[in-house]
Amino acid sequence: MTAPDRLRPSWRARLLALPIGFALLLPGLTACGGPQRLSGGCGIVVDGSGSSRETTGFNADQQLRKDLDRFLLKAKCRNVVFAAITVNSAASTCSSEPIDLDPDEIGTTPREQVRASFRAATLIAAQSLLKCIYDDKRNDGGSDVLGGLARIARSHPDSAGDFNVLVVSDFMHTDPHVSLYRADLGTELKREKIIDGLVDRGQISDLSSIKLTTSGYGMLQGKDPAKFSQFDAFWRSVLKDHAGVPEPLTLQ
Incomplete structure (x- = not known):
């Protein structure tokens, strides 16, 4: 049994426990009128790597609770896909099924109520x-942030125009070649040398289709303004200059 197979029963059981009855969303009945339909394609990337623990100062679950609903509303998300940041994000077996926040068939339930239910489901x-x-203790040993970004970019819904992505991560990328815990980011030359290595190894993907928002970015660096400035300069160079992420680039 794969990790996604283990994930799904719990996911469905928790949906049934939502206070707004999904049983009312009967197939075959389509509501008329109501608010303008949603159309945005969105991605959610969650960092469950070793740094994503409350004791480190970055709590991924807390950041999700704080920022996810607001992001979904602001981006007018309809179709939502997911990706994980793990020790090896590209090979991660953890996944979640896509969610349609504004389905065509909603029975007699008011559409805004349906959307609120599916935001809770998200x-x-x-x-x-x-x-x-x-639950996979192997993920304590690294944080493949770039791999998680690449994976969500490949998940861009074909029918979507803009692709708004929320990345819940401290962005402390760590792999066998680069660890931002130990890397010297003190000068532009040193930062570019590290980035050149990432480019040579094919670790920086084309992210030009993504409108990026973050939650928890640089949280572990925030107490030291000098270190945060170097960290921020590194990531802005990676994301804007090399991966092609368009403005506005919301890093927070």
Whole structure:
């Protein structure tokens, strides 16, 4: 049984426990009128790596609770896909099924109520994905942030125009070649040398289709303004200059 297979029963059980009855969303009945339909394609990336623990100062679950609903509303998300940041994000077996926040068939339930239900379901799905990552102790040894970004970029819904992505991570990328815990980011030359290595190894993907928002970015560096400035300069160079992420680039 794969990790996604283990994930799904809990996911469905928690959906049934939501206070707004999903049983009312009967197939075959389509509501008329109501608010303008949603159309945005969105991605949620959650960091369950070793740094994603409350004791480190970055709590991924807490950040999800704080920022996810606001992001979904602001981006007018309809189709939501998920990706995990793990020790090896590209090979991670943790996943979650896509969610349609504004389905065509909603029975007699008011559409805004349906959307609120599915936004709650999106939080549950992200938390379940986070739990799957936590349960695999191999993920304590690294944080493949770039791999998680690449994976969500490949998940861009074909029918979507803009692709708004929320990355819940401290962005402390750590792999066998680069650890931002130990890397010297003190000068532009040193930062570019590290980035050149990432480019040579094919670790920086084309992210030009993504409108990026973060939650928890640089949280572990925030107490030292000098270190945060170097960290921020590194990531802005990676994301803007090399991966092609367009402005506005919301790093927070």
